[in-house]
Amino acid sequence: MSAPASGPAASPAPAHSSASAYAPPIIKPTDLRGILRYVPRFKGQIFVLSLDGVIVADENFGNLLVDIAVLRSLDIKVVLVHGIGHQLEELSRQRGISISSIDGTGITDAATLDLAIRASARVSHLILEGLTQNSLKCAITNAVRSLPVGILRGVDQQHTGRVDRIDKVFLSQLIERDIVPIIQPIGYGPEGHSYRVNSDLLAAEVGEALGASKVIYLGALAGLEINGEIKRDLPVERLRLILKETPAQIAPAALSKAQNAVRALETGVARVHLVDGRAFDGLINEIFSNEGVGTLIYANEYQQIRQARRTDVRLIYNLTRAAVKREELLHRSQATIEKHVDQFYVFEIDENIIACVTLAFYADKPHLAEVGSLYVLPFYHNRGIGRKLIEYACLRAKEKGATHLLALSTQSYGFFTSVMNFEETGPEILPEARLKTYAESGRNPRVLIKTL
Ligand SMILES: CC(C)(COP(=O)(O)OP(=O)(O)OC[C@H]1O[C@@H](n2cnc3c(N)ncnc32)[C@H](O)[C@@H]1OP(=O)(O)O)[C@@H](O)C(=O)NCCC(=O)NCCS
Incomplete structure (x- = not known):
């Protein structure tokens, strides 16, 4: 949620349920007043939206694309990073091929990399289709240069990659021409090899490279759960401390996002949001309201x-x-x-x-x-x-x-x-x-x- 930034809510939606579970709230014309307040503030800023694969497969995905079109219409620059975990699991089941790591943080063997490339192509294609329906220009990019993670604690991580460099110039050129860059969780080595990269990490790295003001993780989580409770907002110092001293307090499903949120905030991104991508209006409410539909983690802007x-x-x-x-x-x-x-x-x-x-x-x-x-x-x-x-x-x-x-x-x-x-x-x-x-x-x- 947007605690320090606030505004009247445009039809809050229950964050825990999926789109099919409730009727879409009606946006009143007066809600526009609340949103308009943010227009000069967010105009020209870069938001990195990180979509988990499960969100691209969800029935709310169509609504999410409309929300992205709304952001673009307000001259907010959008960069899309996507995950593939859901599709990778599905492909593995369909083809009877076992996978060595779903999220790209463990070992990626050759068979898993092959499925990851296929899953990635599928997800990117769905995003291309959806953005086209909303009259948005977009491009799948090879802007992520990757190097192998290598051998960790004696174990070769094979085709798992880390981000070596983000091609800022390339992405900035696309953004300036009103083209939405789509970044897959596959990086490319200097010799042309593909590497599987975790999409949460990727979004944080892209956010840093582009000087994004927000990284927004859209996953199948109602927010960041700490000690069984969804936090609506918390400063990065608190989250850093929890990750260091009592990481078990964080719901395992949110751990990777929590770690990468801290990473993004430490490298200059002002705010990171965790939003339920299945919730109707979740993204818009999170950005333009103080109604707490997700979790806002914020850097210390108040040190003065x-x-x-x-x-x-x-x-x-x-x-x-x-x-x-x-x-x-x-x-x-x-x-x-x-x-x-x-x-x-x-x-x-x-x-x-x-x-x-x-x-x-x-x-x-x-x-x-x-x-x-x-x-x-x-x-x-x-x-x-x-x-x-x-x-x-x-x-x-x-x-x-x-x-x-x-x-x-x-x-x-x-x-x-x-x-x-x-x-x-x-x-x-x-x-x-x-x-x-x-x-x-x-x-x-x-x-x-x-x-x-
Ligand atoms: C009111 C005051 C605190 C604003 O401080 P500031 O640091 O300039 O404010 P910010 O930079 O955060 O915000 C600036 C915005 O506030 C708007 N703003 C400032 N005073 C305003 C007023 N009286 N009415 C409407 N908008 C006002 C500016 O137009 C600007 O809008 P924009 O962002 O759309 O361009 C400052 O003008 C001040 O100290 N005033 C004298 C003391 C006072 O009246 N204090 C209030 C006592 S309750």
């Missing part, structure tokens, strides 16, 4: 944000003074800032505080949190800092159990509603003590709320 310290009090006071004068912010004395310094988060550039925000909780309404004192130095406006601070506050509030975030604003309510997807509500939502200070301030701010 930290909790304020006592030594920051004077700086925060000076930073916000101009906005207080313009009545954009509520006046807070240095003593008040000091008293509530734990509520302040600051944004630093080169160790200078250039923005701040507060996050407060109410003892009598634990599901509510409130952001305030949002201020970005004018020189730094329109660089996404205000958004990052609010997104960060959303994550912290959610971590602490809040389900809704409030903001009281006199002049920047447009920022909260248009950019951050808050909605206007009434002051009666405020806890009693807060309602009192609200009334006493005489500022009459608009009360805005956002579901976390």
Whole structure:
């Protein structure tokens, strides 16, 4: 799901069931407003979509292709990587040939490689057919240069390959010409040999090579299951730690995707999603809503944000003074800032505080949190800092159990509603003590709320 990025849901779908299990929800014209918000943000960005073979065989595949066409129509650049596990198993059964590794992480013997090449051709062809139906130009590529994995712990992995190099120039040329590259889980050695490559790994490598902003794994999983629970969003540091210390907590079916998600995030991809490719509207909901249909794993985009310290009090006071004068912010004395310094988060550039925000909780309404004192130095406006601070506050509030975030604003309510997807509500939502200070301030701010 898109936790830090958010927007109204376009008809959420149950993530666990396949397309046949429920009726397609109706997308309302008003949902477009939510989606349009993302258009300037995602425009021109590269999304790597990794389709497991089982998804290409699923009856929802046709809908998924329409979703891909929607992304393209919004000028999002799409690169498709596909797997073949499902088709490989099917071929093995049909032909009575046993396979040495399904997912390309173990040994690939000659017979398995032969079946993998056939399965790959079949899957790529189905994708070609489907994209053609949606009037999208595409091309199967040989952009993955591969080398044999070689001998691991004394055992020759035979035709299993690792990614040596991705031909960025070739892929970029296709993307620039509005051609969707299709990348098979077969790499080519310099001498022309074919190698079986795991598609989860491939998607991460392609994401890195192309500077993709997202890698989206579409598999037959409702998301990343940790300790029996599907996580909706988690920072890469947490996942890295779990993989290192307690990997058994991760559902075995999701392990490869989890490992490669970390790999992608460590090499510059900002977000990795695990989405159920069988769920109607799953992909679109994951990208354009905060309704949690899959799992979002995100890199630390917030390293410039930290909790304020006592030594920051004077700086925060000076930073916000101009906005207080313009009545954009509520006046807070240095003593008040000091008293509530734990509520302040600051944004630093080169160790200078250039923005701040507060996050407060109410003892009598634990599901509510409130952001305030949002201020970005004018020189730094329109660089996404205000958004990052609010997104960060959303994550912290959610971590602490809040389900809704409030903001009281006199002049920047447009920022909260248009950019951050808050909605206007009434002051009666405020806890009693807060309602009192609200009334006493005489500022009459608009009360805005956002579901976390
Ligand atoms: C509001 C504020 C925090 C935004 O910070 P920022 O770092 O410039 O914001 P971002 O870069 O994340 O977002 C910029 C987007 O917000 C929009 N935006 C900023 N202020 C807006 C407003 N008042 N109404 C509507 N949209 C607004 C910009 O037009 C821009 O939109 P775009 O991405 O479509 O181009 C900043 O303008 C500020 O500090 N204002 C003065 C203090 C204030 O009013 N704080 C709110 C107190 S509750």
